[in-house]
Amino acid sequence: xxxxxxxxxxxxxxxxxxxxxxxxxxxxxxxxxxxxxxxxxxxxxxxxxxxxxxxxxxxxxxxxxxxxxxxxxxxxxxxxxxxxxxxxxxxxxxxxxxxxxxxxxxxxxxxxxxxxxxxxxxxxxxxxxxxxxxxxxxxxxxxxxxxxxxxxxxxxxxxxxxxxxxxxxxxxxxxxxxxxxxxxxxxxxxxxxxxxxxxxxxxxxxxxxxxxxxxxxxxxxxxxxxxxxxxxxxxxxxxxxxxxxxxxxxxxxxxxxxxxxxxxxxxxxxxxxxxxxxxxxxxxxxxxxxxxxxxxxxxxxxxxxxxxxxxxxxxxxxxxxxxxxxxxxxxxxxxxxxxxxxxxxxxxx
Numbered sequence: 001x002x003x004x005x006x007x008x009x010x011x012x013x014x015x016x017x018x019x020x021x022x023x024x025x026x027x028x029x030x031x032x033x034x035x036x037x038x039x040x041x042x043x044x045x046x047x048x049x050x051x052x053x054x055x056x057x058x059x060x061x062x063x064x065x066x067x068x069x070x071x072x073x074x075x076x077x078x079x080x081x082x083x084x085x086x087x088x089x090x091x092x093x094x095x096x097x098x099x100x101x102x103x104x105x106x107x108x109x110x111x112x113x114x115x116x117x118x119x120x121x122x123x124x125x126x127x128x129x130x131x132x133x134x135x136x137x138x139x140x141x142x143x144x145x146x147x148x149x150x151x152x153x154x155x156x157x158x159x160x161x162x163x164x165x166x167x168x169x170x171x172x173x174x175x176x177x178x179x180x181x182x183x184x185x186x187x188x189x190x191x192x193x194x195x196x197x198x199x200x201x202x203x204x205x206x207x208x209x210x211x212x213x214x215x216x217x218x219x220x221x222x223x224x225x226x227x228x229x230x231x232x233x234x235x236x237x238x239x240x241x242x243x244x245x246x247x248x249x250x251x252x253x254x255x256x257x258x259x260x261x262x263x264x265x266x267x268x269x270x271x272x273x274x275x276x277x278x279x280x281x282x283x284x285x286x287x288x289x290x291x292x293x294x295x296x297x298x299x300x301x302x303x304x305x306x307x308x309x310x311x312x313x314x315x316x317x318x319x320x321x322x323x324x325x326x327x328x329x330x331x332x333x334x335x336x337x338x339x340x341x342x343x344x345x346x347x348x349x
Contacts, residue, residue: 036159040166042326045201046208047072047171065172199336204329214292215245218252221284222259229276232266248312248328252288256281307331 027034047068054064170177178197185193219242226234237259244255260281263274315327 032159036162036166038326040163041170042204042208043163043167044170044174045204046212047167047205048174048201049205049209051171051174061175062172069168069171196337196340200333203332203336207329207332211246211248214288215242215251217292218242218245218255218284218288225280226259226277229273229280230270231263231273231277233262237262250312252285256285307335 050068051061051064054067055061059067178194178201181197182190182194219238222241223234223238226237231237241252241255241259244251244258247254260274260278263277267273311327311331315323315330317323
C-alpha cells in the first residue's frame with residue numbers, strides 16, 4: 001500500500017491519539033459524577049418494579065412514583081430516627097466503659113500486664129515509646145490526615161444527597177428516558193431493542209429488590225439473635241449486617257466475620273456469647289446460600305455461579321463497592337444479549 005502523503009497521515013494519527021488521551025482524561029475527571037449517575041440509575045431501576053406494580057393496580061404513573069418515593073424516604077428517615085439515637089446511646093455506653101476501665105488501672109500497670117500476657121518475645125514498653133515518638137514527630141501529618149478524613153466524610157454525605165436527588169429524578173422520568181433512548185435506534189430494529197432493554201431493566205430491578213430483601217432479612221435476624229444472646233451493641237451490629245449484606249457474594253461473610261471479631265474484643269470474658277454468634281452466622285450463611293437466595297433471586301437473574309464470582313471480582317476491582325453491586329445484573333444483561341441476539345445470529349449463518 002502506497003501512502004501518498006505520509007506527513008498528513010502521521011499528523012492525523014497523532015491528533016487522533018491526542019484526542020483519545022484527552023477523552024480518557026476527561027472521563028477520569030468525571031469518574032465521581034459518573035459513579036453518582038450510575039448508582040442513582042441502578043437504584044431507580046430497583047424502585048421501578050414497585051412503581052410498575054402500583055400501575056398495574058390502576059394508579060397513574062406520577063401517583064405511583066410519589067407513593068413509592070414517599071414510602072422509601074419515610075422508611076429511611078424512620079430508620080435513621082430509630083437507629084441513630086440507639087447507636088449514639090450504645091456508643092456512649094461503650095466509651096464510658098472504656099473510660100472507667102482506663103481510670104481503674106494505671107497506664108504503667110496496664111503495660112506490665114500486657115508484657116506478662118505477650119511474654120518476653122516483644123518489649124511492650126519499648127514498642128510504646130516508639131509509638132509515642134512517632135506520634136510526636138508526625139503530629140502535623142496525622143492532623144492533615146484527620147482533616148482529609150473529615151473532608152472525605154463531608155464529600156460522602158454530599159454524594160449521598162446527590163445520588164438521592166438523581167434517584168428521585170430518574171425514577172420519575174424513567175419511561176421518558178427509555179423512550180428517548182429507543183428513538184436513537186433505527187426504526188427497523190427499535191422493537192427488538194426495546195424488548196431487550198425492558199427485559200434487562202426488569203432483571204436489574206428485581207435483582208436490586210432481591211438483594212435488599214436478603215440484606216433486610218439478615219439485619220432483622222441479626223438484631224433478634226444478638227439481643228437474645230446478650231451481645232454487645234446489637235443494634236449497631238445488626239445495621240452493619242444489613243449494610244454488608246447489600247454487597248453480593250462476599251458481603252454476608254465479611255459482615256459476619258466483623259461482628260464475631262467485635263464480640264470477641266468487647267466480650268473477652270464471655271466466650272459463650274461470641275461462640276454462639278459464630279455458630280449462628282455459620283448456619284445463617286448456609287441457609288442464605290441454599291434456601292433464601294435461590295428463592296428470592298430465582299426470577300431476578302439467571303447467571304452461572306462461576307460467572308457470578310468473576311463478575312463480582314471484576315466489578316469490585318474496577319469500581320469498588322458500586323462495581324460489586326452492579327456486576328451481577330450487568331453480567332446477566334450481557335448473557336441475555338448473547339442468548340437472544342448473538343447466538344441466534346450465529347445459528348443463521
